[in-house]
Amino acid sequence: MKKQVTRNSRRLGLFVVMGLLLTAPCLGQVSGPHLTVGPHVGYANWSRDVNLENGWQYGGRLGLWINGYLGIEGNYGVMSAKTLHGGRNWVGRPEAAGVDQDLTLYGGNLIVNLAPGQVVSPFLLGGYQEGHYDKNTAWPEETFMNGPQIGAGLLLWPLSRVALRAEVRDWIWSFDSHNAQLPDPPGDELTHNLVYSVGIDFAAGGWLAGKDSDQDGVADRRDQCPDTPLGARVDSRGCPIDSDGDGIADGIDRCAGTPRGALVDASGCPKDSDGDKVFDGIDVCPDTPAGASVDAKGCPTDADRDGVYDGLDKCANTPTGAKVDATGCPIDSDGDGVYDGIDKCPNTPANARVDVDGCPIVISEKEVELLDTGKITVHNVNFDTAKWTLRPESFAVLDEIGRVLIQWPDLKVEIGGHCDSRGSDQMNQELSEKRASAVREYIISTFPQIRPEQYTAAGYGESQPIADNTTVTGMAKNRRVEFKVLNTEVLKKERERRQMLQKK
Incomplete structure (x- = not known):
């Protein structure tokens, strides 16, 4: 019972010592170019293909560190190992009695410190290692194994310039006997041999990193920003680097490319309170309604200037x-x-026709005549005697007719000229044709809405009288201009439309 208590007390003491070492401040991890030297002891766990029993090996290391991160190292060691099956370096058949054998080890590595300046620093290494069998009666000639090695370990700095070291290495070796009496094994396979070791490193040169309270890799005595948040990247003075200038240091900043001037949250990501994709701090209009389109400044756009923002405006082209x-x-x-x-x-009363200003249009007699008869007949379009030049008093008459016709752009209209029976048939025919053409030219030049190709002119002379040419009154009626609609279906649709409105 007493032995069990003693054993437990020793274990508890070991854990207490390890806890104190791990929680102690880093007194002296060395920075800058420096040398390290120290002994080590290890245990070799050979591959099943290697003709050696597992055993202990002893040696030393000499290293040159370029800085706190990178170094090169040479190692030397010896071990006494017994072969399993006779005097060869690889396992073969038939089995033979084992042979006592000494093995000399040496190699070199590149070593990388993953956490310089910390109490406990993990590291990685890689390089080359050889194992030479000493010459004796079993091996009269030089025989060795060699190949690359990789490994990983921890450095613990309990004292200034002193580090405790623990590591594991994989010696990836092939066999090369250099001995005619000891043939190499078949093939060229590599073996993996794990070596576990502990040791002490003593450092010379460089400078002590000293205590690093904020753990930014810069010692307190050189740290101009001693309260750097954990994880923040720092410059050589120990001050946080903030590449995007948002107030959140690189290494902590989850949104590293924040635009200048944007407000950010605690993780360094830009805020956008109104959700318009223009960040707060840059957004000149921070209270934009949800869904509204905005310009580069974050202000809502209103293309038709109706007071309802684009993106919300269901009728975007309001006059x-x-x-x-x-x-x-x-x-x-x-x-x-x-x-x-x-x-x-x-x-305006319901169903009333209006002009472009929204005011009711008075329906003229000419419009009624056109809709009812399919034509407009005028007798007061006057020309110079025996000529086709329009007299000024005719302009108002033709303007009234033009305003009626432009309501239906699809109309096809024939402008016909008619004369009384005075004068010869030939003269009356030519005069009526030219007067009809003169009226057409006036109409299409005065009203650009009218398509010229839909308006034609025709002269009928005295061939289509509507009254007796033997009286003055009858001849006055026969002298006329008629605007005759050729596609009357357009007028029919208009009449039907108006009838529907009246029923409503």
Whole structure:
């Protein structure tokens, strides 16, 4: 019982010592170019293909560190090992009695410190290692194994310039007997041999890293920013680096490319309170409604200037000046097709025809005549005597007719000239043709909405009288200009439309 208590006490003491070492401040991990030297002891666990018993090996190391991160190292060691099956370096058949044998070890490595400046520093290494069998009666000639080695370990710095070291290496060896009496094994296979070792490294040169309270890799005595947050990258002075200038140090910043001026959260990612994809701090209009389109400054755009932002505006091309509802669509209170805000006559009666200003249009007799008969006949279009030059008093008459015709751009119209029976048939025919052409030219030049190809001119002379040519009154009726619609289906649709409106 007493032995069990003693054994447990020793184990507890070991754990206490290890805990104190791991939690102690780093007193002296060395920085800058420096040398290391120290002894080590290890245990070799040979591959099953190697003709050696597992055993202990002893030796020393000499290293040159370029800085706190990178160094090169040479190692030397010896071990006494007994062969398993006779005097050869590889396992073969038939089995023979084992032979006592001494093995000399040497090699070199590149070593990388993964956490310089820390109390416990993990490291990686890689290099080359050889094992030579000493010459004796069993091996009269030189015989060795060699190949690359890799490994990993820990450095613990309990004292200034002194490190405790633990590591494991894999010697990846092939066989080369150099001995005619000891043939090499078949093939060229590599063996993996694990070696576990502990040792002490003594450092000379360089400078002591000293205590590093904020664990940024810069000793307190040189650290100009001693309260650097854990994980932040620092410069040579120990001050945090902030590449994007957002106030969150690199290494902690999860959004490293933040635009200048943008406000960020604790993780360094930009804020966008109104969700318009322009970050707070850059956003000139930080309260943009959700869904509104914005410009580069984060301000809502309103292409049609109706007061409803693009992205929310369901009627994006509202005419300037028109009043709109909450969705950006124009309001037409009186239903005349002219929007409120533009409508100069906002209380137009239902079904009334209006002009572009929204004011009711008075239906002229000419329009009624056209819809009812399919033509307009005028007798007061005057020309100079025996000529086809329009007299000024005729302009108002033709303007009234033109305003009627432009309501239906699809109309095809024949302008016909008619004369009374005075004069010869030939003269009357030529005169009627030229007068009809003169009227056509006036109409299409005065009203650009009219398509010239849909208007033709024809002269009928005295061939189509509508009254008696023997009286003054009858001859006056026969002297006329007729605007005859050739595609009357257009007028038929208009008549039907108006009848529908009247029923409503």
